Amino acid sequence: MKYIITESRLNEFMTQYLDSWLSSKHSYDYDQFTIIENPIEQEDIGDSIVMEHDKSDGRLWFYNDFRKNLMDLFNKSSKEINYFVKEWFEHKFGVEVKYVD
Numbered sequence: 001m002k003y004i005i006t007e008s009r010l011n012e013f014m015t016q017y018l019d020s021w022l023s024s025k026h027s028y029d030y031d032q033f034t035i036i037e038n039p040i041e042q043e044d045i046g047d048s049i050v051m052e053h054d055k056s057d058g059r060l061w062f063y064n065d066f067r068k069n070l071m072d073l074f075n076k077s078s079k080e081i082n083y084f085v086k087e088w089f090e091h092k093f094g095v096e097v098k099y100v101d
Contacts, residue, residue: 011084014074018088025050027093032056034093053089058098060089 005013027036036051051062062085070081082100090097 010074014070014084015088017073018085019092022092034095051089053093053095053097055095058096059101060086060097060099061101 022036024039025036026039027034029035032055034053034055035049037048038050040048049063050066051060053060067078067081067085070076070085071078074081076084086097086100089095
């Protein structure tokens with residue numbers, strides 16, 4: 001069975017998914033960075049970071065496996081996912097994202 005979902009409805013699903021995803025993470029500001037990481041304590045803090053925004057240059061970085069999961073889940077290209085996450089992040093954290101890495 002196939003379902004037809006409008007673009008606006010899909011955007012709502014994607015926003016809800018990202019909001020739910022964020023609720024299971026730990027987010028905080030450190031110097032010029034906004035960091036989202038897994039709440040599990042790890043020896044190497046670099047392993048736990050899944051998303052990071054650098055306010056000094058406007059770069060938003062997020063874990064490539066997370067990007068791939070979003071692409072598969074919502075049938076979107078990397079460029080579309082980058083744009084959507086950029087818009088979501090800007091709205092959620094009140095910052096300007098100049099580019100996604």
